[in-house]
Amino acid sequence: MRSKYQRVLLKLSGESLAGAKGTGIDTERLGQYAEQIKEIASSGVEVAIVIGGGNIFRGLSGATRGFDRVKGDQMGMLATVINSLALSSALESVGQPARVLTAINMFPIGEHYSKWKAIEALKRGEVAIIAGGTGNPFFTTDTGSALRGIEVEADVMLKGTRVDGVYTADPEKDSTATKFSEISYDEVYNRGLKVMDLTATALCKENGLPIVVFCMDTPGNLAKVIAGEPIGTLVY
Numbered sequence: 001m002r003s004k005y006q007r008v009l010l011k012l013s014g015e016s017l018a019g020a021k022g023t024g025i026d027t028e029r030l031g032q033y034a035e036q037i038k039e040i041a042s043s044g045v046e047v048a049i050v051i052g053g054g055n056i057f058r059g060l061s062g063a064t065r066g067f068d069r070v071k072g073d074q075m076g077m078l079a080t081v082i083n084s085l086a087l088s089s090a091l092e093s094v095g096q097p098a099r100v101l102t103a104i105n106m107f108p109i110g111e112h113y114s115k116w117k118a119i120e121a122l123k124r125g126e127v128a129i130i131a132g133g134t135g136n137p138f139f140t141t142d143t144g145s146a147l148r149g150i151e152v153e154a155d156v157m158l159k160g161t162r163v164d165g166v167y168t169a170d171p172e173k174d175s176t177a178t179k180f181s182e183i184s185y186d187e188v189y190n191r192g193l194k195v196m197d198l199t200a201t202a203l204c205k206e207n208g209l210p211i212v213v214f215c216m217d218t219p220g221n222l223a224k225v226i227a228g229e230p231i232g233t234l235v236y
């Protein structure tokens with residue numbers, strides 16, 4: 001397989017794991033993602049993954065229901081660990097070795113994350129699933145994936161979503177919205193586009209980590225992005 005990238009950080013939202021049900025983990029969707037990830041990993045691309053937890057719990061929405069925000073965020077971080085374990089299990093069941101590393105020490109559920117452990121796993125051909133976000137409340141997994149992508153020296157952050165790129169407006173709400181093939185970090189900010197939260201976008205900009213936003217729900221798309229096909233939107 002032709003590959004534009006050698007090492008990638010793939011960000012998957014928790015919601016996308018929920019599939020059509022909208023909550024929890026859809027095993028069919030999980031299996032489909034595992035196949036796509038195996039396809040690129042077995043061709044030699046090094047794959048680190050950060051998964052969200054929104055399909056299980058979000059700290060901010062917990063706070064509106066009376067939970068302490070810090071405890072709610074900790075619940076959200078634990079949700080990302082649940083999703084990471086599910087994805088690692090799905091990867092192993094299709095024959096793709098994977099290792100879960102956690103931002104907060106919770107051995108033996110995963111190994112305590114360090115940049116070097118992640119890179120060691122990647123060099124061994126294992127998918128490194130980096131769980132627990134940044135390990136701190138008041139952050140998101142978008143920021144966690146920007147941070148981990150920069151730390152492990154990924155060539156790009158691939159943001160796999162259910163939408164096929166960045167649009168002028170929300171294409172699910174506005175039929176006149178048009179898609180960008182590429183857009184700068186500054187334009188994302190100036191237009192107030194909701195690609196990622198500001199902290200994550202600023203980290204990527206300051207450290208020169210480009211982002212490709214693409215639809216992960218169409219099988220084969222991940223391999224197309226890796227091959228450099230112009231699907232999705234490049235944020236640079």
Ligand code: UDP
Pocket residue numbers: 012013014015051052053054055057058059060072073074075076077079080132133134135136137138139140141142144
């Ligand atoms: N979270 C956190 N710190 C982090 C990453 C995540 O506190 O560094 C918590 C936060 O409560 C968040 C939840 O984990 O709402 C799930 O993450 P996120 O909302 O980013 O998941 P996604 O929207 O990608 O499913």
